[in-house]
Amino acid sequence: MNLRRASAEAKLILIAIPILIWTLLPIYHILLFAISRKDSAFAGNLWPDQPTLRNFGAVVRQEHFFLYHFWQQILNSIWIAFATGALTLFIATFAAFAISRLRVRGGRLAMNVALFTYFIPAAFLAIPMYKAMSVYGLLNTSWALIMSMVVIASPYAIWVLKQASDKLPIELDEAARIDGASPPQLFRMVYLPLIAPSMVAIGTYALLLAWNEYLYAFLMLSKETNVTLAVALGHFLSADDSPWELLMATGLLYALPPAAIYYAFRRFMVTGLTAGAVKS
């Protein structure tokens, strides 16, 4: 019996090892490059022979042609992420309130239209959007990227907030109405306090979407001083002799904040979607 249990455990471990290697190898490789000197990194070593933090020093002191605007680009990424989060929340909370609590006519249509936009892959919307941004004269301003990201983020945001709103007891609204509350008062005093937890999660979702975005960012922005960190990482490869060790050190710094937030919110990130898109 003990032998059987040991062999079952061994079988599980045999499955676990390839899973672990598959999952961690590219991430380990980032770390390996980030703490290696260039010659050591390019030698194809599996371990760093002389681990060093020099690369990170070079990044934060902006000591390379590709890094001259590192701090500016971080600020751009932060600004665009927070502006996207805030605007998405503003638009989506209002819309969810109108559709779910005020039962506005055309609410169902608005929801369907939003869902449709959610399902159309963003890479295809990028082309007409790029053209429109150039007509509006927004290309190469952070607003082009912010507005694109709000468009991409708000359908899912409206949908999740609307589902959360539907779960709130309607009696609360009725009681407030009997007391003579107008819709704006209802929104401020009844709805906002109750929906706030969902708003935190949705704001985080929009913020991460903007921080991680590459395609729209590199289409809409091109000046070294106004691109996000994501686009700046892409610029590293424009030279033949790219400093991959610096690219990976920068990439690690870029990846850490969203990874930390994902882990903090991972329960929501999954249940939000299962409750909506997939389960039926």
Add this chain to the structure above:
Amino acid sequence: MPAPLSLQDRAPSPGLSSVSATTSPRLTQQQRWGLLFLAPYALLFLTFVVYPVTYGLWLARDPSSYEVLFEDPIFIRTVVNTLIFVVLAVNLKFLMALYLSGFFFNSRRWIRWLSVLFLLPWAIPSIPTIYSARFMLNPEWGLINSVIFRLTGADGPGWLTDPTLALSMSMLVHIWKSLPFWTLILIAGRMAIPQEQYEAASVDGATRWQRFLYVTWPGIGTLYLTSTILSMIWTIGDFNSVYLLTGGGPADLTHVLATLGIRYIRLDQVEQAMATVVVAMPLVLPLVWFMMRRLSRGDKG
């Protein structure tokens, strides 16, 4: 489950309509406020979706842009790549996710910890990890070929210089990135299956395969199918896995429709770019239609 298209969009209940009949000026006030609250999204949608799409379609109205597109020597290759990518990568990913969801559906403490690590590819932004894979696969300096060389003394294959291998590597990167997410979804599906069904099956002496066939699959089959369709839609639009790994190369042979459109935009050929989007729609829209139908059906259940 409260589906997105739900209750209050239907006809008001009798009780409600009797109230609304007596307070009808109040209701119009509510409707007016409703429209006002909905206005920001409506404005956003008109400005940044309706206008761009209409303008884009107008740009792509000329049949000659399609002729130019179809005559581009890489076009057919791109369509074939896209189909291979969507059918092969998504189904492979889902078979892996189905298997792994069974593996991770386990109360052992170390498997719980492993599942937390397993989420990393999903939590980390694509750019650093795909670039990392890109260097790992570099035929001359990359980690993979240097390990192959050390073990066998022979040169490894040109992972990113051979078009077939390069496309396969893009698919692998795509799977690597999105496998954790779909595995989590399927784990959630497995958790919804009542434990008693497995116990009853064990009492009846069911084999592992029979338990899967008669308990697990009926429980998560619909979820599996819906997830596959949704993942196909998103995979058709996967720009990063191809662009960041191969850039469409070598010799533009690994493009998919999502990267081809962007390539035209970068070359300032807007008409061809829009034509590419239009050509992708017969692939995308039926799947979107399926998802929308499924969501509104979930509403009635």
